[in-house]
Amino acid sequence: MLSYRHAFHAGNHADVFKHLALSLIVRALQRKTSPLCYIDTHAGAGRYDLTSREAEKIGEFRDGIARLWRREDAPDVSRAFLDILSAMNPNANLRYYPGSPVIARELLRAQDRMVLIERHPTDHLRLAEEFDRVPRCRVEFGDGFELLKAFVPPREKRGVVLIDPSYELKTDYKAVVALLSDAVERWATGTFVLWYPLINRTVADQLLRRMLVTEIPKILRVEFGLGKPALGAGLWGSGLVIINPPYQVDEQLKRLLPWLRRVMKAAPEAPCTVSWLAAE
Ligand SMILES: C[S@@+](CC[C@H](N)C(=O)[O-])C[C@H]1O[C@@H](n2cnc3c(N)ncnc32)[C@H](O)[C@@H]1O
Numbered sequence: 001m002l003s004y005r006h007a008f009h010a011g012n013h014a015d016v017f018k019h020l021a022l023s024l025i026v027r028a029l030q031r032k033t034s035p036l037c038y039i040d041t042h043a044g045a046g047r048y049d050l051t052s053r054e055a056e057k058i059g060e061f062r063d064g065i066a067r068l069w070r071r072e073d074a075p076d077v078s079r080a081f082l083d084i085l086s087a088m089n090p091n092a093n094l095r096y097y098p099g100s101p102v103i104a105r106e107l108l109r110a111q112d113r114m115v116l117i118e119r120h121p122t123d124h125l126r127l128a129e130e131f132d133r134v135p136r137c138r139v140e141f142g143d144g145f146e147l148l149k150a151f152v153p154p155r156e157k158r159g160v161v162l163i164d165p166s167y168e169l170k171t172d173y174k175a176v177v178a179l180l181s182d183a184v185e186r187w188a189t190g191t192f193v194l195w196y197p198l199i200n201r202t203v204a205d206q207l208l209r210r211m212l213v214t215e216i217p218k219i220l221r222v223e224f225g226l227g228k229p230a231l232g233a234g235l236w237g238s239g240l241v242i243i244n245p246p247y248q249v250d251e252q253l254k255r256l257l258p259w260l261r262r263v264m265k266a267a268p269e270a271p272c273t274v275s276w277l278a279a280e
Contacts, residue, residue: 221241
């Protein structure tokens with residue numbers, strides 16, 4: 001059994017970056033009133049208590065969400081995400097942090113639907129409890145790499161798939177590309193968001209090269225981090241591969257990231273880029 005538990009990392013810089021991007025992608029898709037489907041292949045527990053033993057153990061959220069919490073100068077594009085956080089923490093204290101499923105739930109409209117997949121029994125249980133009685137939400141226990149094909153294309157024909165593995169298995173780096181290749185073939189117009197860690201630049205570049213080989217068009221590559229890129233420095237940054245990003249999401253991210261970099265006190269050499277990996 002794999003041992004990764006997201007509770008130890010919730011609210012860190014990679015989460016904040018990914019969740020800000022996710023919220024602006026969902027909001028951008030909602031410019032149209034037609035229904036959309038949100039699919040999370042590696043959903044985690046849904047919400048996290050930052051006062052828990054797990055979150056406190058490394059305290060990664062202190063260099064992450066704690067730096068953004070209650071900032072008065074947040075740009076408009078970060079509003080959707082920060083409003084969810086404020087609603088979860090109505091008092092002055094930052095205690096709860098939303099995982100990607102809770103962010104999606106708070107953003108989805110009455111006409112939208114969500115599918116959440118998680119393989120860790122404990123996190124699946126927490127997720128199922130959090131989403132018990134949530135209408136138009138399906139929670140699946142199992143392997144996101146295997147199960148995704150059963151849900152794409154969704155009947156709505158519009159929506160977003162978040163692929164956010166733990167990369168605990170080295171094979172995940174190849175598996176995500178195969179997964180995307182197959183899913184895009186089934187659903188060419190879907191928006192797909194793949195998260196990848198920046199721990200080793202060479203490994204991340206290999207993943208990006210494999211993405212290019214798929215010849216999937218319209219891929220945006222976004223990277224953000226706090227640390228100086230160096231082997232042995234842990235998770236100094238992370239990246240998102242966004243296939244079919246909604247209109248203007250690239251421009252929104254270009255406005256957002258310099259602010260995020262400033263408030264999160266990123267090192268001058270830390271990654272902060274928005275560029276096209278593959279054109280239309
Ligand atoms: C990085 S966490 C997900 C965080 C979540 N997407 C969020 O942003 O709040 C990765 C999750 O994938 C789960 N996982 C690992 N392998 C999986 C697999 N093959 N299928 C589904 N879930 C898996 C882990 O248990 C963990 O909860």
